[in-house]
Amino acid sequence: MIRIKNLTRIYSLGDVRVKAIQDVTLNVEQGEVVTIMGKSGSGKSTLLRQLGLLDRPTSGEVYIEGEEVSSMGDRKRSHLRLEKLGYVFQEFALLPELSAYENVYLPGLMLSKKGVDFRKKAREILSLVGLGERIDHKPRELSGGEQQRVAIARSLINSPKYIFADEPCANLDTLSSKAVMNTLVDLNKRLGITVIFVSHDPDDKMYSNRQIFLKDGRLVEPYF
Ligand SMILES: Nc1ncnc2c1ncn2[C@@H]1O[C@H](COP(=O)(O)OP(=O)(O)OP(=O)(O)O)[C@@H](O)[C@H]1O
Ligand SMILES: [Mg+2]
Known part of the structure; x- marks a missing residue:
């Protein structure tokens, strides 16, 4: 389970301070598929990066x-990321x-990891x-x-318990988007991987x- 408590992330750019997320408290249970939704600039990517240990909060706590x-410390966090967390980004990054x-x-x-045949596993x-x-x-082929x-497959190589995906279908047509989303849901069903993804699309x-x-x-009630 991932738990965040009273989490705030303020970005400072010179004299300007942007409160990207404010006082967010949230639990994600093992085995869930959770979508983070909201308008552009509402803090979705910031929240996902906090849940996925890709950034540190200004205040508040994160428990994995x-x-x-x-x-x-950075080393322990990197190890934790590599061992337990997987990431999928909008732009594939292959x-x-x-x-x-x-x-x-x-x-x-x-x-x-000793004893793992990564060639076979890939x-x-x-x-x-x-x-x-x-x-x-x-990739070009x-x-x-x-x-x-392929990017989803790459995120699975170390058998993560959690996958974080930031708008994984933003660059895809409708049919490909369905295939990608069904792949993530299938991984959740078959392997019990917790999936947390960001989306703009109410569907x-x-x-x-x-x-x-x-x-x-801030966390709010659904708007549709
Ligand atoms: N590195 C940064 N430095 C300063 N401000 C930032 C930084 N990253 C994000 N912000 C600001 O924080 C706010 C939240 O940004 P975030 O990227 O989390 O939004 P988002 O909901 O993911 O938006 P989108 O749907 O457009 O991807 C925005 O106002 C953004 O301009
Ligand atoms: Mg974003």
Whole structure:
């Protein structure tokens, strides 16, 4: 479970201070699929980055499985991210010269887990996301939706308990978006991975068990 308590993140740019999220308290249980929704600038990405340990709060606490992590040292946080958390971004962020298989396999090398055959695992994961026939393709030889599924496969290589996705379908057409969202939901069902994703699209609420709405950095009641 991830718990955040009275979390505030203020960005300072010179003399300007932006309160991107303010006093947010929230629990995400293991096995949930949660959507973070709200207008542009409402603080969605900021909140996701806090939940995913990609940033530190200005004030407040973050607990992952009971452990307070906002004051934890950088090394321990990096290790925790690599071991338990997976990320999917809007722009895929695949390495263009590497094949799908190599893109997925690479982050496995950073966590030297003994006894894990990451080559075999990369192949298995690519099959799991429906790309078993595409493992030797480079990103440019794949559709946008397929590239995003490679990025999802990459996020799975270290068997994370949580996946964080910031508008994973923003650059995709409707059909590819469905394939990507169904892949995430399927991973939740089959592997019990907790999925937290940001979306602009009200229709995306059908993919999640729960929706969280932000307005001006605060949690609010649904607006539809
Ligand atoms: N690094 C930063 N420095 C200063 N201000 C920032 C920074 N990142 C975000 N902000 C500001 O914080 C607020 C929340 O930004 P955030 O990116 O979390 O919004 P969002 O809901 O994800 O928006 P979008 O839907 O456009 O992606 C915005 O007003 C934004 O301008
Ligand atoms: Mg955003």
